[in-house]
Amino acid sequence: MVLVWISRREALLSGLAALAAPAILAGPALAALPTLTFDELYGSVGVLGLTFSDKVKQLAGQKVTMRGFMAPPLKAEADFFVLTEIPMSLCPFCSSDADWPDNIIVVYLGAKQTFVQPNAVIEVAGVLEYGSWTDPETGFVSLLRLRNASFGEV
16 A cells, blocks of 8 residues: 655645536536526517517427516415516416516426515526416416426525
């Protein structure tokens, strides 16, 4: 058996290099998720209603990130909330998709999380879905959703 003596400095430097190596090797494999903004949700808003943007159609079924504000939830133990473009003091859920505002998206959480104040900017990551859908449990209608989502304050 051969013993090799190294200084404390060399040990620290080799330890830091070992920690950094996986991050360097991972590189593109950990590429950022596609980002979607509220301005990119719809191609047009007119008398015939909202039409989804090409970007929404291309990203459907993929995990994306969005930034916005959490509208106050209807109840504390809900597993969903509404992400809004601007802070709101009331939940903006509508009675039908015909009344659906063009600056909100429903977020269904993958696991329950503690809600944040409605004036805090958050980033949400979840699988994008589009098209009119009625939640069978709540009866709420949505045009856009993020499923299996999680969020954090920015």
